[in-house]
Amino acid sequence: MSDGEAGWTASVFVEDRPEDMEEFRRVRSEPGLVVVDRLADQVRGLREVLPPPGSELLDEPARWVHYPWRRTVVRVLGPHSFRRLRLDRNRNKVTSAEQDRLRGVTVGIVGLSVGFSVAQALVLDGVGGELRLADFDPIELSNLNRVPASLVDLGTNKAVVAARRLSELDPYLSLSVWPDGVGPETMSEFLDGLDVVVDECDSLDVKVVLRAEAARRAIPVVMETSDRGLIDVERFDLRPGPPFHGLLGEIDPQRLAALSGREKIPYALRLLGPERISTRMAASLLEVERTLVTWPQLGSEVMLGGATVAAVVRRLGLGQPLNSGRGRVDVEACLDALTPPADPGNRAVAEAPLPAESDDPIDRVLHAANRAPSGGNSQPWSITAGGGMLEIDIADDFVPTAIDIHCRGSYVALGAALQNARIAAAAHRILGPVRVLARDRGEPPREVIATMRFSDDTDPVLAAQYEAMLSRGTNRQPGDGTPLSDAETAALYEAAAREGGRIRVVTDVDRLAETAELLAESDRIRYLTPVLRREMLAELRWPHSEAIDSGIDVGALGMDDAERTMLDLTVRNDVLDQLGEWDLGHGLGRLTGTRVRSSSALVAVFASGPRPADYVRAGMAAESVWICAHGMGLAVQPASPVFLYAEDDTDLTRLSEARFGALGKLQSTFDDVFDRPIGRRFALLLRVARAKPERVRSARRSDRVRRHP
Structure with a gap:
């Protein structure tokens, strides 16, 4: 061991220890001693770390360190706060x-x-x-x-x-x-x-x-x-x-x-x-x-x-x-071994052209029904016209995702398709009666079928929505935060009521902020749960994707360059697995959180009960609200949390066994924010904002739309 330990050992003096400070005053009196005191900068840096440190670090007494070989003393944080910051x-x-x-x-x-x-x-x-x-x-x-x-x-x-x-x-x-x-x-x-x-x-x-x-x-x-x-x-x-x-x-x-x-x-x-x-x-x-x-x-x-x-x-x-x-x-x-990087492919976003419409009224009804929104643009329906009747069913080859519990989301999409068909039929004067029929011994996802008989009737209110219905789309661009006017809010309530629906419009800034945090956490859990993540990422469609007639075009996600770049990390399973192991990933819901905070309103659409037909009718009301908002120049985006269709702990456990408790707490808060009426179920959550137009529209598959003589 060294005889001259003073040649390499620093002396540390604790500021709240009198005997240390007495010795320090003797050291500091040495002529030519250099004093470095940047403690204020260190404290400021400590306060800025995330998550914020507690009082046990912020209140830890500082130290003076004497380096005799440099003839210098330096004021530093205490050992625990020093290590935390360094x-x-x-x-x-x-x-x-x-x-x-x-x-x-x-x-x-x-x-x-x-x-x-x-x-x-x-x-x-x-x-x-x-x-x-x-x-x-x-x-x-x-x-x-x-x-x-x-x-x-x-x-x-x-x-x-x-x-x-x-x-x-x-x-x-x-x-x-x-x-x-x-x-x-x-x-x-x-x-x-x-x-x-x-x-x-x-x-x-x-x-x-x-x-x-x-x-x-x-x-x-x-x-x-x-x-x-x-x-x-x-x-x-x-x-x-x-x-x-x-x-x-x-x-x-x-x-x-x-x-x-x-x-x-x-x-x-x-x-x-x-x-x-x-x-x-x-x-x-x-x-x-x-x-x-x-x-x-x-x-x-x-x-x-x-x-x-x-x-x-x-x-x-x-x-x-x-x-x-x-x-x-x-x-x-x-x-x-350096080589040029692999060509990432052309990721330029180009607007997908809309298919040409037939002049035949029934073809236009089929086209309109197929333009309806659906979760992940999955288009779960089978739409058939023939024998003077339109039938909208869940397709035989459709496989619901884990969050589409009991196919409730798919039934909402079926209702939206039916609403579009009604609007087109009214505009072309072939509107007839509509029915939502429960199947005998039906099982999810084929418990109901929606029908509309073609006739020679019309409905001026529905017909007036035709152009807005055709141009309606999802707009995920950030909003400017401007609140809705009373007239706009009333119009949304009226649009739901016309279809027998019930909604809740939230415009309060604090409630929007609370919901933004809630939805961001829901997204985080979705990313960190392997089956939910796999299904979510399977919905994305890149410009070089083969199947571009379904799913969500990444160009339609409303991302800026920084957000788009981060998406390349977000789709990596190894990264998400690591965040899951750490139980971190709080940035995964940032996009949703910022979009909701920039919104003018959130609109919760309720189903009147638990039956599939209730969700179909709620889907009709949701589409009516969406078309109304679009017609007023507002951007609309579904923002439903992962637990939206969960009824009990069993449903939550199926979503994420590791995090079902956290999902339950989020669900309870969600009920409170929107003051969910007793007996009603959430059918859809829509984010409404004033935002620049979205030029990318989701494509549509044609193999689930048929016309028979």
Whole structure:
């Protein structure tokens, strides 16, 4: 151990401890002492971290740290708040819980040339609450090609210099310095209590003894050689084995200690693999003790090695999978293999042309019915005209999604299609009576069928909606937040009442904000639940997608460039699985949240009861409201939460077994926000806003629309 610990140990003085402050006043009185006080900046930074820190951090007493080798004192946050702020930018590459676990790891580093970069990388990553640093060499000018020291450190022991730099990074680290290095007589003491040993020393004999003792104590050993990024891991903690994986065979440490640098080269080659070292390193080894003093090392490669070892120690400290063995992090090979990025394809958005309409009135009714909205643009219906009758049924090949509980959403879509058919029939004077019939012994999704008989009647109110019905679409653009006028709100209520529907229009800013948070959380759960996510992502259609006659065109999502770019991350299962593991992903609902907060109103459409026919009729009312809003120049977007059609805990559990409790709480809040009438069920939630027009319209499939003689 070092005799002169004052040469590398910082003194820490606690501000609310009188004896500390008395000693600090003595230190501060020293002539020429530099005082650095940026505590206010640190406190401000601490207050800005997310989630906001509690009082136990904000009220933690500050410290003064004295660095005698710099003749400087620095005022810093207390240890807990200091660590929270300093390592905040490491999250979530390393989570807070993982940071706490890694703080308990004790690491010993032998050899502080490459080992200096290793130690620095470990401290930057927050790995290791205690570090032991061993090296007997002083800093020389020839070391400054790879050791992050400076000219003022010349002649100072490498381990001492490293400890000083690390203490300047984090004064709360537990550091011990072994300025005489380690040998057979001190190896046991050095290894006592270590969790990981990092071997970066040049002495082959020390390497062998180090591994023998580490194997006896079941301590893993990590080594990195900078040429072509060789990383070597020996998991003595898992199973015993010969040093260096047996590559050197039976070796005598004492004989190795007596070898010259040139005589050690064959052993080094056996470790490195003569066929695997770089061309320039191989050529250089042939010049050792002729035109080169020793083998070359590059500082950039040494720094890369430090990062690689830090990654290994993180895995070891967190108990993550890691085999005993070796591999390479080879920058040159990576650069040699550079290729142009894959063509992401043309993602330019083009408006899909509407199909040409026939002049035949019945064809126009079929076309109108097929233009109705449906969840995920799934178009669940089978629309058939023939024998003087229009029938709208759920298609035989339709498969409902998990959120379409008991096909309630599909029945709403069926009702919207029926409403469109009525409007077109009225406009072309072929309107007849409409019926919604329950099937005998019907099962979801085919419990009802909607019919309209063709006649020679009309309805002026319905007929007046024809053009607005044809141009109606989903507009997901952000709104300007302007509230609805009383006349606009009344018109929406009247549109629902005409079809026997009941709605609730919410315009209060606070309620909109509350619902925005609720819907954002619902979206988060949808993203994090594998089956719900899979079905949601299956609805998206990219410009290069094959099936573009259903689903939602990504160009119609109303995203700006930043949101569109983030979508590329959102569709990655590995990213969403990771967020699910952390129970994070609060940004996943940001798009929905911002859109709702920019809205003029939210409109909840209710079904009068639990029967499928009730949802069909609610769908008719919902389409009437949607067409009315569109006719007034308002943007409309369905914004239904994932639990909209859930009736009980069984339904919620089927949606997400892991998060059904959270869904239940959201559902209860949702009921309160919209003051759901007793006995009524939610059929649809519509977001209404003043927004710029949406130029992309969802395409329609034609195979579910038929006309018979």
